[in-house]
Amino acid sequence: MLFFIGFIILFSDVRAYIPKVFYSFFGYFQFLPSILKFSTDTGLLSTGFILVLLLTLFSGRVYCSFFCPLGVLQDLMGFGRRLLPGKKFRFKYSKPLNYLRFSILGALIVSLFFTGIIAINLLDPYANFGRMASSLYQPVFILINNLFSKILEMIGIYSVQPITQKEFWAIPFIFSLSVLIIILWMVYNRGRLYCNSVCPVGSILALISKVSFFKIKIEETGCTQCGKCQAVCKANCINIKAMSVDESRCVSCFNCIQSCSDSAIGYRNILKKGQSAITQTDTSKRNFLKSGALYLSAFPLIFSTLRNSSKLGTSFESRGTASPPGSLSIQHLKDKCVGCQLCISTCPGKVLQPSFLEYGITAMMAPQLEYYSGFCNYECTKCGEVCPSGAILPLTVKTKKITQVGIVHFERNKCIVITENKSCGSCSEHCPTQAVHMVAFKGNLTLPKTEPEICIGCGACQHVCPAKPELAIFVIANIIHQIAKEPVSEKIEVEKTEEFPF
Numbered sequence: 001m002l003f004f005i006g007f008i009i010l011f012s013d014v015r016a017y018i019p020k021v022f023y024s025f026f027g028y029f030q031f032l033p034s035i036l037k038f039s040t041d042t043g044l045l046s047t048g049f050i051l052v053l054l055l056t057l058f059s060g061r062v063y064c065s066f067f068c069p070l071g072v073l074q075d076l077m078g079f080g081r082r083l084l085p086g087k088k089f090r091f092k093y094s095k096p097l098n099y100l101r102f103s104i105l106g107a108l109i110v111s112l113f114f115t116g117i118i119a120i121n122l123l124d125p126y127a128n129f130g131r132m133a134s135s136l137y138q139p140v141f142i143l144i145n146n147l148f149s150k151i152l153e154m155i156g157i158y159s160v161q162p163i164t165q166k167e168f169w170a171i172p173f174i175f176s177l178s179v180l181i182i183i184l185w186m187v188y189n190r191g192r193l194y195c196n197s198v199c200p201v202g203s204i205l206a207l208i209s210k211v212s213f214f215k216i217k218i219e220e221t222g223c224t225q226c227g228k229c230q231a232v233c234k235a236n237c238i239n240i241k242a243m244s245v246d247e248s249r250c251v252s253c254f255n256c257i258q259s260c261s262d263s264a265i266g267y268r269n270i271l272k273k274g275q276s277a278i279t280q281t282d283t284s285k286r287n288f289l290k291s292g293a294l295y296l297s298a299f300p301l302i303f304s305t306l307r308n309s310s311k312l313g314t315s316f317e318s319r320g321t322a323s324p325p326g327s328l329s330i331q332h333l334k335d336k337c338v339g340c341q342l343c344i345s346t347c348p349g350k351v352l353q354p355s356f357l358e359y360g361i362t363a364m365m366a367p368q369l370e371y372y373s374g375f376c377n378y379e380c381t382k383c384g385e386v387c388p389s390g391a392i393l394p395l396t397v398k399t400k401k402i403t404q405v406g407i408v409h410f411e412r413n414k415c416i417v418i419t420e421n422k423s424c425g426s427c428s429e430h431c432p433t434q435a436v437h438m439v440a441f442k443g444n445l446t447l448p449k450t451e452p453e454i455c456i457g458c459g460a461c462q463h464v465c466p467a468k469p470e471l472a473i474f475v476i477a478n479i480i481h482q483i484a485k486e487p488v489s490e491k492i493e494v495e496k497t498e499e500f501p502f
Helices: 002-010 020-028 031-038 048-059 062-067 069-083 098-115 118-123 125-154 170-190 193-197 200-209 255-259 283-296 299-307 330-336 342-346 382-386 426-430 460-464
Strands: 214-218 265-269 352-354 367-369 403-410 436-442 445-450 473-483
Touching: 002 020, 002 069, 002 125, 002 342, 020 031, 020 048, 020 382, 031 048, 031 125, 031 200, 031 330, 048 062, 048 200, 062 069, 062 200, 069 125, 069 170, 069 193, 098 118, 098 193, 098 200, 118 125, 125 170, 125 342, 170 193, 193 200, 255 265, 330 473, 342 352, 342 382, 403 445, 426 436, 426 460, 460 473
Parallel strands: none
Antiparallel strands: 214 265, 352 367, 403 473, 436 445
């Protein structure tokens, strides 16, 4: 619940108040984002997946029950299932779907060489939870906040400020709702079926959990085969007839231990001498590990692929869509982004929105700068602070102010100063670097003039341009981010007077 509530709070941070250390802490333990971050940054903050692997080797799949927010969400769904009226729901043992889950894992590894990480993103548990939190939870949170704010205003209390609702994007909403419904169906009928048949992270950890030091074991001498442990096993991995536990599917929730009144099932160190858990040789484990070694041996190849994926990407690039500051290039964003939409949820300017095909099919639901929705605040660096995968690198405010994600372009004949012969200077007023400034045109009218070399592509000019139906000024995206020249600041001379000016 600590991790689940923590992530809910992070996706509620629509005003960007929460310090970046909290984002780093909760994002550190997420498996796929950590791998992607490690592929280019081998620093300490990118080693979370190594810690998860070590924890799995030591104590089984604790990640699935404690650190994975989608895993906890499934537990909450299961808890709700038990509260429904009618006959009490009892889990049953089922055979493992090894061919299905490892076929999916193998297909995802192969897909890295052809489509990048998009296929993994669509099944990754953290990415799916993030999309559901951003597309389904956050709009409800904003609605409740605004309703509560309006009620308090009626009695003269203004401590709760209303929040501007973000743009509605149909594709992420439909995809997230579909995934939620599918997982809900799985939980209500088969418990952790998603974790043990579809989830790529669960499949990888299943291989390691087979040789973990601590495992759930049944003592045959004390077990009465009452079936209580099997009835509460949401992984469907306890076979009470054979008095065995499938360690590869066990998610270490410990429900079975709490349910056993005979203390015949426990969490034991299989390497400790005298334990009955290791008195017999299980040859099926050896065969299972031999087949699983093939997948684990692909890890170095995966890292190599991710480091050099810019050479394997598609040739399609969209010059009309700018990627967030800190993403370095469109290709870098495509290689690293898991599509969790945490940056979109916390963007104060609401300029970050989920993409569809703007970057190509291999980067669906990655963040894009959508200038019709907002513009990139000049001193904001929030997206780089919250990104868990390294798709958007953290920038200092000073570096952000000269990071050029795009270049301004002015269409003179579409400006309302010319088409309607009336004064307008919205683009200049909102430009933070004065890459757009007004110059004399005719009479009292002034016309925008651009200096692309100091433009950073924030999109403020495009967002406020009143020209219809086509904008007179807009940003052309840089496929690879550039460094803009720093704007020249002019000192204002103040005339000195002898007398007090008031």
